[in-house]
Amino acid sequence: MSVPPSDILLVGSTGLIGRAVIAVAAGRRLTILARRPMDDVPERHALLVAPPERWADMIAAERPPVLVCCLGTTIRQAGSQAAFRAVDHDLILSAARGARLGGATQMIVVSAVGASAQSRNFYLRTKGETEDGLRALGFDRLDIMRPGLLTGERAGPPRLGEGIASAVAPVTDILLRGSLRRYRSIPAAVVAKAIGALAGQRGPGVHIHENDSMRRLAD
Secondary structure, three states, X not given: OOOOHHHEEEEOOOOHHHHHHHHHOOOOOOEEEEXXXXXXXXXXXXXXXXXXXXXXXXXXXXXXXXXXXXXXXXHHHXXXXXXXXXXXXXXXXXXXXXXXXXXXXEEEEEOOOOOOOOOOOHHHHHHHHHHHHXXXXXXXXXXXXXXXXXXXXXXXXXXXXXXXXXXXXXXXXXXXXXXXXXXOOEEHHHHHHHHHHHOOOOOOEEEEEOHHHHHHHHO
């Protein structure tokens, strides 16, 4: 990563991309904020455990220059649209406000391809509204990762729909050409490597990274 590892605070560490970020940070130290203890975190990393309602204050107190946010759930996992929004919108913005209060100048957030506040799809609309909320916070640099179908080994029970989609991804990816390339599947490890390459990058503004961009960064 491009900045001293203690300058990067990670939230969303238990999901597919969050775990990949930890895995690719070989030899580097991260500050990880989680809602419950994690047994498999390498000793070189600093692990902070607290309920989500305390995260904003804790992030502000840590004063990280860079906040990496890999938070995300599904409506099925959350149990309702309201519970989904509480994580993918409210909690992300709360963490971001804490980072800004602590002086963070860069945030890297995992969103989704097709995210738009004008989307008719609830999932994509929520993602788009979250992106808009982050833009309004005024980070010097905001990097938005928009992956399509994520591939890789997930912790926890398998998701049938995602398992089927992953199985046919090699075929469907070939069919997605031109402007549709951004909807191709992408390994979580590639997204994680792209996040590592972006941490500490100079150049102000909002930067959107989709499939091809993330693959180039990972290389």
